[in-house]
Amino acid sequence: MHTSDRSLRRRHGVARRALSAFALLGAYAFIACGERQRTAEGDDFKVALLTPGPISDQSWNGGAYQGLLAIRDSLGASISHIQTKTPAEFEENFRQYGAQGYDLVFGHGFEFQDAALRVGPEYPKTVYVATSGNRIGPNVAGMVFGFEDPSFIAGIVAGSMTKSGIIGVIGGTELPPVKSSFGAFERGVKSVNPRATILTSYIGNWDDATAGKEQALAQISRGADFIFQNADAAGLGVFQAARDRKGVYVFGSNANQNGVAPDVIIGSVVIDLPHAFLTVAREVKEKRFTPRVVRLATASEVVSYVPNPALESVVPAHVKAAVDSARVRLRRGEIDPASWAPADSGR
Secondary structure, three states: OHHHHHHHHHHHHHHHHHHHHHHHHHHHHHHHHHHHHHHHHHHOOEEEEEEOOOOOOOOHHHHHHHHHHHHHHHHOOEEEEEEOOOHHHHHHHHHHHHHOOOOEEEEOOHHHHHHHHHHHHHOOOOEEEEEOOOOOEOOEEEEEEOOHHHHHHHHHHHHHHOOOOEEEEEEOOOOHHHHHHHHHHHHHHHHHOOOOEEEEEEOOOOOOHHHHHHHHHHHHHOOOOEEEEEOHHHHHHHHHHHHOOOOOEEEEEEOOOOOOOOOOEEEEEEEOHHHHHHHHHHHHHOOOOOOOEEEEOHHHOOEEEEEOHHHHHHOOHHHHHHHHHHHHHHHHOOOOOOOOOHHHHOO
């Protein structure tokens, strides 16, 4: 009987030790699981993008979406995108992302900055960035692209190659950054062709390709043989108009659009939006971002003029040399496309 009692006690002891071991392992497992969960949550970098138009435009909005994808792929971010139409939608979606704890939200366009400044104080842990914006707050920044630099170069190409002496510019809406790039383009034209005439028109929206085509055909009927467009999806209609009229060339804008209509696009005024977006997102993720106006011009390699290789044979050697010279002078700061005047050209 005593032997059985001792055996029973030993078995109970083993059982208790086994249960304790299982309990301890369970506790370790729970702790480890909790650590992994907290780490995952801590590393969940969330970035959102609001665009004013469709990301299928192969231009301004499409480039921004590629930037969002680059942030996802390079920084392991969770991403979200919404196309917005009105200022009320800008604010509504800025608030939605702030409430959901997003770390960074891009409003892609000058028109988003007022909404960002209104919503920003409500969600201080979210960084709001308005591209083409030039105002800041405690957690609101702007991102200004030196679009004037490559626009000036495009103007040199158009002013040097035009046969009619009449050159058009077509915009979506009359936003300050668009007007500024058109001004730089015109100065580029005048730097090589002071007598050239510039025709300017705005479509009134960024989506209507049919209206874009109509505006382009109207300018072509007045003699324009080069057109610089900054019209997003509506710009696709400008390309179509050039295809319908022999001897007319168009410039791509915002993204490298040379492949969109390689038979009529002489070159593209490009913003490397993935590079620009990654620059800001990396700073935000690493907790070293300071709200400011982020300025990205020629020296940053974010903006550039990219000739279309398919039409390289159309561009005379002296024009290529002028482009190369202007690019060097822009890098050195010897040309300011925002204020260039004939007296500054040395001629």
